[in-house]
Amino acid sequence: GVNLSATLFVPSNATAETPAAGVLVCPGGNTPHTFYASYSLELARRGYVVLAYDYYGTMSSDFSAEGSSGAVAAMKYLTSLSFVDTNRLAATGHSNGGGQASAAITSEYAASAASRSVLFIGCGVASEDPTVYEGINVGAVWGLLDECGQGTFWDVVHEDALNYGAMPALAGVTNEEFVPGQWYGDAADGSARVLYTPNTFHSLSNIMPGSVTDILTYIDTTVGGNVSGLAPSSHIYLWQELAVLVAAISLCVMLFPMGSILLDTRFFAPLRREVPA
Secondary structure: OOOOOOOEEOOOOEEEEEOOEEEEEEEEOOOOOHHHHHHHHHHHHOOOOEEEEOOOOOOOOOOOOOOOHHHHHHHHHHHHHOOEEEEEEEEEOOOOHHHHHHHOOOOOOOOOOEEEEEEEEEEOOOOOOOHOOOOOEEEEEEOOOOOHHEEEEEEEOOOOOOOOOOOOHHHHOOOOOOOOOOOOOOOHHHEEEEEOOOOOOOOOOOOOOOHHHHHHHHHHHHOOOOOOOOOOOOOOHHHHHHHHHHHHHHHHHHHHHHHHHHHHOOOOOOOOOOOOO
């Protein structure tokens, strides 16, 4: 009964006759979904239907305490679309969005999918109980400089012996045996596990080309919805990020002349009294 704001990316290959794999993009704390336009755009370019939303109580989304901040409702909507292949679903979550992604992919609306995948970006695995993710491929992108990783996955920044959190248990190996970048299990039966560690930090883990490449690689490998043949390293989103940067700089620069103009208007200028000659 409340509104959830979102952007739906629908590639031309997604039709009722040829439904495409669906990906849900869950945002981090107090972060608009447009912050994840990088891989939302890139996934859509490759043929995925992508739904990126603003969780309850942020941006244009109404407040509600139900449904894991809107993740379950978003997955319900995504799987209701005739042009989405409900047998191939994925959810990504950055930072606080990790718990939302986990709730969405384990919800009743995704439970019947033959292929399910979840990707945690800049956040720990939402549940350390491996049984929660039985039949679900699990991946993570944890920047080596991620300041939010302290106590979540990294013990100390640049520590030689890193703590990989719940990932080794999910992969069936010890922390000492676990190798970042190495695939464990089989994506075909939902047992794939992989951890990427790009050289980036928390706020840029969704924008840096290396991170985006890792995200695309994971989704392509586990969901198999890339109908374009584009390589994971083929990006155009950087042009949008450049345009946003130019717009932000232009806005800051325009503050000064616009301020000067406004101060000369009758509304802002102090009242002047005519002085008789």
